[in-house]
Amino acid sequence: MKLWTMRLEAGDGHAPTKNGLAWGLLVATFIDIAVDGFIIGAGFAAGGETGMILSLGLSVELLFLGLALTSESTKGWRIVAISGALAVTVLVCAVLGNILLSGASNAVIAAALAFSAAALLYLVTEELLIEAHTVEEQPIATLVLFSGFLVFWSIQLSGS
The missing domain is CATH 1.10.10 (Arc Repressor Mutant, subunit A)
Known part of the structure; x- marks a missing residue:
């Protein structure tokens, strides 16, 4: 993963494209969010208290991550769409993690x-x-x- 992101940075893959989106940053962010969601689901599979603590802790991270994704070139409905997609990704991966690990x-x-x-x-x-x-x-x-x-x-x- 680190080599891939280094190549993206070297090739200026982290810079916004014509439509104002930094696709390399978005893909890395969605992978990170999916893992965070799975962690939350694992916490709820372990017990409600663990899941709540993980949810609260990771929500602070997600708040700052969402703020970091905003830029001057990305405005309006794109910010809402990206934020909504991130929220859905966390929710789906948390439910998936809980389902996969609830009987474990x-x-x-x-x-x-x-x-x-x-x-x-x-x-x-x-x-x-x-x-x-x-x-x-x-x-x-x-x-x-x-x-x-x-x-x-x-x-x-x-x-x-």
């Missing part, structure tokens, strides 16, 4: 949630934080962050 064992649901947590942590540590800093980051920083997360998660599990 606790181990399968835990694996799906662990995979999604790792994907979200990877996004934050490898993409967003590194791009936010101009200083070259070392891979040890990612290792320390993941290790700290696992330590605190283990403490929480042992206390339950």
Whole structure:
């Protein structure tokens, strides 16, 4: 996925086309939204409280993602259509995730949630934080962050 997006950026695939849409950005956004919807569905399959927490947390992300998609070249009905399509994508993938995982064992649901947590942590540590800093980051920083997360998660599990 990263190589594909790098090629799009190098070929100026992230720039708006004649009709004002950045198709590379839209495709990547819809893939991200579909995964987020599946994560929400997995949370509701695990239990209502988990699903609600994931829904609230990801809704903040989706709000800023929707704001980031707006541009001066995209106006009016296109913004409404794109926002509506994003909302439908989240809903459909959340329902699909809930249906697929509702009868699954606790181990399968835990694996799906662990995979999604790792994907979200990877996004934050490898993409967003590194791009936010101009200083070259070392891979040890990612290792320390993941290790700290696992330590605190283990403490929480042992206390339950």
